Amino acid sequence: EIVLTQSPATLSLSPGERATLSCRASQNINIFLAWYQQKPGQAPRLLIYDASKRATGIPARFSGSGSGTDFTLTISSLEPEDFAVYHCLQGDNWPPTFGQGTKMEIK
Amino acid sequence: EVQLVESGGGVVRPGGSLRLSCAASGFTFDYYGMTWVRQVPGKGLEWVAAIDWNGDSPSYADSVKGRFTISRDNAKTSLFLQMNSLRAEDTAFYHCARNAGSGTHSRWFDPWGQGTLVTVSS
Numbered sequence: 001e002i003v004l005t006q007s008p009a010t011l012s013l014s015p016g017e018r019a020t021l022s023c024r025a026s027q028n029i030n031i032f033l034a035w036y037q038q039k040p041g042q043a044p045r046l047l048i049y050d051a052s053k054r055a056t057g058i059p060a061r062f063s064g065s066g067s068g069t070d071f072t073l074t075i076s077s078l079e080p081e082d083f084a085v086y087h088c089l090q091g092d093n094w095p096p097t098f099g100q101g102t103k104m105e106i107k
Numbered sequence: 108e109v110q111l112v113e114s115g116g117g118v119v120r121p122g123g124s125l126r127l128s129c130a131a132s133g134f135t136f137d138y139y140g141m142t143w144v145r146q147v148p149g150k151g152l153e154w155v156a157a158i159d160w161n162g163d164s165p166s167y168a169d170s171v172k173g174r175f176t177i178s179r180d181n182a183k184t185s186l187f188l189q190m191n192s193l194r195a196e197d198t199a200f201y202h203c204a205r206n207a208g209s210g211t212h213s214r215w216f217d218p219w220g221q222g223t224l225v226t227v228s229s
Binding site: 032034041042043044045046049050055087089091092094095096097098099100101 | 150151152153154166168202207212213214215216217218219220221222
């Protein structure tokens with residue numbers, strides 16, 4: 001089973017700043033990585049799939065990059081509603097597995 | 108609007124059973140495979156089970172294999188998870204989610220329901 005390691009565990013930033021979140025896979029997963037945003041009491045929301053494709057309705061400030069084992073989610077300029085937990089998911093190798101999450105908090 | 112609404116969670120004793128349901132609306136249900144994912148409150152996500160559009164080829168996480176059964180009723184646009192021999196470590200929110208395509212295997216899941224809480228405790 002593929003292990004996904006997200007870093008950092010917690011990211012403290014201010015609105016307007018740039019956020020860079022990392023997800024590293026224990027083996028090659030090609031481009032088959034997705035990113036989710038989850039707010040308290042809500043379902044995870046798909047942001048990015050296939051490493052770099054924005055899901056429907058996701059603002060352009062969210063972008064994804066990477067392939068193989070190293071992936072990055074970038075939020076170009078944080079809005080107040082972006083402070084949440086972010087999860088990565090690999091869908092290349094069955095069973096699908098998730099990272100442990102990165103909590104983005106207001107500094 | 109695409110919507111998934113789970114129900115059936117509750118408190119159950121170790122060794123007990125529960126049946127979760129997921130009511131789907133706003134899309135052609137029998138075009139898509141479906142999945143259950145669970146989340147211990149405040150913790151990460153764990154894939155539990157998946158099924159293809161026709162109810163064939165179910166797949167399970169090792170942690171639930173032999174205890175949980177995923178099924179669907181396309182006429183009622185509903186997904187189910189029968190959970191038997193429940194353990195304390197099964198305590199979690201259980202979310203249903205739509206697969207990217209019609210198969211059991213999916214590279215991502217979208218959308219998800221808000222989840223139903225299952226608590227296994229004596």
